[in-house]
Amino acid sequence: MKNFVFYNPTRIIFGKGTIAKIDQQISPTARVLMCYGGGSIKGNTVYDQVITALKDRKVHEFGGIETNPDYDTLMEAIVLGRDKRVDFILAVGGGSVIDGAKLVAAGIPYEGDNLWDIVTGEARVRVGEALPLGTVLTLPATSSEMNNISVISRRATKEKFGWMSDAVYPAFSVLDPTVTYSLPEEQVRNGIVDTYIHVMEQYATVPVNALLQERQAEAILLTLQDISQKVLEMPPDYGARANLMWTASNGLNNFISCGVPGDWATHGIGHELTALYGLAHAESLAVVLPHLLWHQREKKAEKLAQYAQRVWGLTGGGDELIREALDRMCDFFRLVKMPTRLTDFQIDPQEAANQVRQRFDARGSLLGEHGDITPDQVAEILLMSQ
Numbered sequence: 001m002k003n004f005v006f007y008n009p010t011r012i013i014f015g016k017g018t019i020a021k022i023d024q025q026i027s028p029t030a031r032v033l034m035c036y037g038g039g040s041i042k043g044n045t046v047y048d049q050v051i052t053a054l055k056d057r058k059v060h061e062f063g064g065i066e067t068n069p070d071y072d073t074l075m076e077a078i079v080l081g082r083d084k085r086v087d088f089i090l091a092v093g094g095g096s097v098i099d100g101a102k103l104v105a106a107g108i109p110y111e112g113d114n115l116w117d118i119v120t121g122e123a124r125v126r127v128g129e130a131l132p133l134g135t136v137l138t139l140p141a142t143s144s145e146m147n148n149i150s151v152i153s154r155r156a157t158k159e160k161f162g163w164m165s166d167a168v169y170p171a172f173s174v175l176d177p178t179v180t181y182s183l184p185e186e187q188v189r190n191g192i193v194d195t196y197i198h199v200m201e202q203y204a205t206v207p208v209n210a211l212l213q214e215r216q217a218e219a220i221l222l223t224l225q226d227i228s229q230k231v232l233e234m235p236p237d238y239g240a241r242a243n244l245m246w247t248a249s250n251g252l253n254n255f256i257s258c259g260v261p262g263d264w265a266t267h268g269i270g271h272e273l274t275a276l277y278g279l280a281h282a283e284s285l286a287v288v289l290p291h292l293l294w295h296q297r298e299k300k301a302e303k304l305a306q307y308a309q310r311v312w313g314l315t316g317g318g319d320e321l322i323r324e325a326l327d328r329m330c331d332f333f334r335l336v337k338m339p340t341r342l343t344d345f346q347i348d349p350q351e352a353a354n355q356v357r358q359r360f361d362a363r364g365s366l367l368g369e370h371g372d373i374t375p376d377q378v379a380e381i382l383l384m385s386q
C-alpha cells in the first residue's frame, strides 16, 4: 500500500425528513448564499423545506446553475456573494450545483486576478481560504457532497476541468433519499453508472496489497448491481433509494482511494466528450471505460481477473476471462439503459478520436495509473467505441 493522508471532515445527516436539521448546522447570524440549479427543487418541496429550515437568517438566492456548471454563471454568483457580503454557502442540488458552489465558496474571498486559475490548478486554495459550505444533495451520483473535488465547464471555450482543495469539503451534507423520488429515470441511471465508474477507476489498476480497499470497492460494485433494478422502479422504493444514495457517496469520498493508484483516464476523456458533444457526464464515461479497459488489459490483467472472479463469479483466465467480465459490465450498463458506444449517440468515433487527440496533444497530457496512455492511444480507444 502506498503512503497516504486521509482526511474527510464532512458531517453526513442521512434519512427521511432531515432537511430541517440544517438549522442546527449553520450559525443563526450567518448571511447565506443559497445556490441551486434549474428549478427542480421548486417542484418537489425541497426549496420550501430549505427555506423553512433556514428560519429568519439572511438568505440570498442564486438559481440557474446549469448541469456541467458554467464558469461565467458562477462568476455572477461570486459577484452577488461579494456584494451581499455572504459568509456561508448552501448548495441545494446535484453534483453540478455542489461543484459550482465550491468554486463560489473559494471565489468570493479570492484575491487573485483571474478566478479561472483556481479551476486550472494554477492558483491553489489552501484550507481556511474558502467560505464554509453545506449541501442538500438531490441527486446521488458524484459524491461531491462528501469530497474536495469540483468540476467546472467553460462553454465559451468548450473546456471542462476538475480542481481539488481540502478547503471546499462540505462542512455538512444532508442526504434525504425521498428527495430523489422526483428524479427522471435517466438521472437515476446516470447516478448508478457514474458511481460504478468512479469505483472502477480506483480499482482496475495494479494490485498494491490494499486488501480492505479492494473489498470495499468490490462491495460498492456488487451493491450497485444488486439494487440497480429496484432503484429504477416507480413508484420509488425508499430502501433502494437510500442504498443508492449512501453507495454513491462512498464511491468517491476518499475511502477506497487510500493508498491505491487511480486511473482517471476515463474521466479525463469523458470530460472532453462532454465539452465537445454535450454528452451527460455518465454517458461520456460509459462510452469510454469498457474500451479503455480492454485496450489496457495487459497492464491491468491482475485486477481485471480479480474483478471477473469476485464481482461476476467467473472462472478461467487470460484474455477470455477479461473479455467475459467486460461483456458482463456492458450488459449491466445496458440493463440500466446506458449505451456503451459513441455511435449510440450518433457521434463519429473517428471525428471524436481526432478532436480529443488534438486537445491532449496540445496539453501534453499522459493518462492512466502509469501516466503512459498517450494521445494516440486515447484516439485508438475512442475508435473502439463503435
Ligand code: NZQ
Pocket: 036, 037, 038, 039, 040, 041, 044, 065, 066, 067, 068, 069, 093, 094, 095, 096, 097, 099, 138, 139, 140, 141, 142, 143, 144, 147, 149, 150, 151, 152, 179, 180, 181, 182, 183, 184, 187, 190, 194, 252, 267, 281
Ligand atoms: O438543475 P435542476 O433543475 O436542479 O435539475 C437537475 C439537472 O437537470 C436534475 N435534478 C437534480 N436533482 C433532482 C433533479 N431533477 C428532479 N429531482 C431531483 N431530485 O438533474 C439534472 C442533472 O443534475 P447534475 O447536478 O448536473 O447531475 P450530477 O449530479 O450527475 O452532476 C454532474 C456534474 O458533476 C461532475 C460532472 O462532471 C458534472 O459536471 N462531477 C463531479 C465530481 C465531483 N465533484 O467529485 C466527480 C464526478 O466524476 C463528476 O465529474
Ligand code: ZN
Pocket: 142, 194, 198, 267, 281
Ligand atoms: Zn464521475
